[in-house]
Each structure stands twice: as structure tokens, then as C-alpha cells.
Amino acid sequence: QSVLTQPPSASGTPGQRVTISCSGSSSNIGSNTVNWYQQLPGTAPKLLIFRNNQRPSGVPDRFSGSKSGTSASLAISGLQSEDEADYYCAAWDDSLNGWVFGGGTKLTVL
Amino acid sequence: EVQLLESGGGVVQPGGSLRLSCAASGFTFSSYAMSWVRQAPGKGLEWVSTISGSGGSTYYADSVKGRFTISRDNSKNTLYLQMDSLRAGDTAIYFCAKNFYHSGNYPVDWFDPWGQGTLVTVSS
Numbered sequence: 457q458s459v460l461t462q463p464p465s466a467s468g469t470p471g472q473r474v475t476i477s478c479s480g481s482s483s484n485i486g487s488n489t490v491n492w493y494q495q496l497p498g499t500a501p502k503l504l505i506f507r508n509n510q511r512p513s514g515v516p517d518r519f520s521g522s523k524s525g526t527s528a529s530l531a532i533s534g535l536q537s538e539d540e541a542d543y544y545c546a547a548w549d550d551s552l553n554g555w556v557f558g559g560g561t562k563l564t565v566l
Numbered sequence: 567e568v569q570l571l572e573s574g575g576g577v578v579q580p581g582g583s584l585r586l587s588c589a590a591s592g593f594t595f596s597s598y599a600m601s602w603v604r605q606a607p608g609k610g611l612e613w614v615s616t617i618s619g620s621g622g623s624t625y626y627a628d629s630v631k632g633r634f635t636i637s638r639d640n641s642k643n644t645l646y647l648q649m650d651s652l653r654a655g656d657t658a659i660y661f662c663a664k665n666f667y668h669s670g671n672y673p674v675d676w677f678d679p680w681g682q683g684t685l686v687t688v689s690s
Contacts, residue, residue: 458610488673493611500661501603501611503678512678544611548673554625555601555613555672 459484460545462558469566473533476561478545480526484556488548490528492521495542495560504543505530532563540565568592568679570662575684582652582688588645588662588681596620596640599665601677602647604658604686614660615647618669625672630656652688659683 461479468474478490492505503512505521508528520531528547532539545558574586588600602614615636616625624636635648645662663677 489676491676493677495611500680500682501677502680503676506666506676506678507674542610546611546613546677548675550673552628554616554627557611557613560610 458559459549459552459556460547460558462543462545462561464559465562465564467564467566468532468535470535470537472535473531474535474563475532476530476543476545476563478528478530478558480528480547480556482526483551484526484547484549485523485528486526487550490521490523491546492519492530493544493546495544497541501544535565537565539563568664570664570679570681572660572662572681572684575660575686577687577689578652579690580653580688583648583650584652584686586647586649586660586662586684586686588647590643590645590662590664593664595638595643597668599667599669599672599675600638600645601663601665602636602645602660603663603677603680604656604660605683606655606658609658612658616665616672617645620669623669649686652686654688657686657688659685 489507493501494504495501508523509521549556601616617636633651661683663680
């Protein structure tokens with residue numbers, strides 16, 4: 457049971473917009489920033505979004521992040537086949553004094 | 567280019583020990599906190615431990631506290647994870663990752679980049 461809650465799966469067709477939610481509590485998302493990681497099949501995780509809505513250099517602007525209260529969302533517009541991957545949200549938890557991850561969302565491009 | 571290369575994984579019996587290493591290059595190693603994150607087969611990511619840039623502060627997940635020890639040798643640009651009293655539930659790929667900050671800013675910190683991981687299998 458992960459501290460942050462994500463839907464286990466999401467899907468969309470090429471060109472569509474999909475969103476992935478991440479729900480937490482006041483001790484993590486409610487008081488700290490949220491990061492998103494993308495894990496392509498068989499590879500290490502890669503930073504996708506940091507500080508709620510910032511994109512690292514090289515990440516397409518099709519990817520965007522937002523946060524409101526104790527929840528966060530990752531949006532992917534103009535869906536492409538290469539976006540098929542697992543996506544994880546993460547945040548520092550003040551009560552646990554450590555990072556917590558969501559259980560991950562497997563995105564399928566139909 | 568920042569590179570992180572883990573090593574030391576393998577098969578170990580329950581109750582045994584293993585030490586993982588993560589060789590870093592391409593940045594001033596002592597200026598950044600470093601972390602270990604693991605992923606059990608077919609499962610999600612789980613944060614394991616973080617150490618500040620100087621090595622003076624360490625943090626552990628409850629699941630490994632008292633059994634695992636994180637350390638670093640800044641003269642060798644290497645991060646370590648000493649794993650003792652290993653259990654079947656510790657079977658996972660262990661990734662090392664570079665934090666953005668040196669220390670103390672963990673509530674607004676993130677992991678980037680990650681190494682390719684090393685597999686630890688605890689089995690009799």
C-alpha cells in the first residue's frame with residue numbers, strides 16, 4: 457500500500473490528452489513539492505517533472521504537472537506511442553521524514 | 567555528463583549481507599546528497615535511504631532502518647549501501663540517484679539522474 461495513491465492504469469489513443477492523478481495528505485503533497493518520474497520498459501526511472509510543474513531540459517512541453525491541496529496531476533497532451541511507460545509521483549513526507557512514491561500508473565497508448 | 571554506475575548486486579541467503587556501490591562521475595560529488603531507491607520485481611518504486619553531501623546526515627525508510635547503512639567516500643566519488651540481515655522482501659533492483667541539493671532542502675528536492683540499477687536477490 458503506497459502512501460501516495462495513483463490509478464494503476466491509464467490509456468489513450470495517439471494525439472489524445474491523458475491525465476494521471478496522485479493523491480496524498482497534508483504531510484506530503486499538502487506541504488511539499490511533487491515530482492514525477494517516467495520509467496520506460498526495462499529502463500531506469502527518469503525525471504519528468506520537478507517542483508510540481510517544472511520540466512527538465514529535454515522533456516517535451518507535451519508533459520505538464522499541477523498541484524492543488526493534497527493532490528497532484530500529470531497531463532500528457534498529443535499522446536505518442538513512445539509515451540507508453542510507467543509514471544510515478546513522489547514527494548517528501550514530513551511525518552515519515554523520507555520520500556514517498558505513488559504505486560505507479562501504467563500508461564498504454566492504444 | 568553525469569553518470570552513476572551501481573555494482574555489488576547478487577544472490578544472497580536470508581540473514582546474509584551485501585554491500586552495494588555507486589560510482590559517480592561528471593559532477594562535484596561532495597556537493598550533492600545521494601539516495602538509494604529500490605524496485606521489487608514487477609512492483610513500484612520505494613525510497614530506501616538518503617545521505618547528505620558531507621555524509622553527516624542520513625535518512626532511512628522504516629522498512630530498512632537498523633539493517634541498512636548508507637555511506638559515502640567523497641574522495642572516491644562513491645556511494646555505498648551496506649545491507650545486513652537481508653530478507654526475501656529486500657529482493658529488488660537497487661537504483662542510486664543524485665539529489666539536486668546538498669542537504670536540508672529535501673521537501674523541495676528531487677532525484678536526477680538515476681543509475682541503471684543492480685539486482686539483489688535474497689533467496690535460499
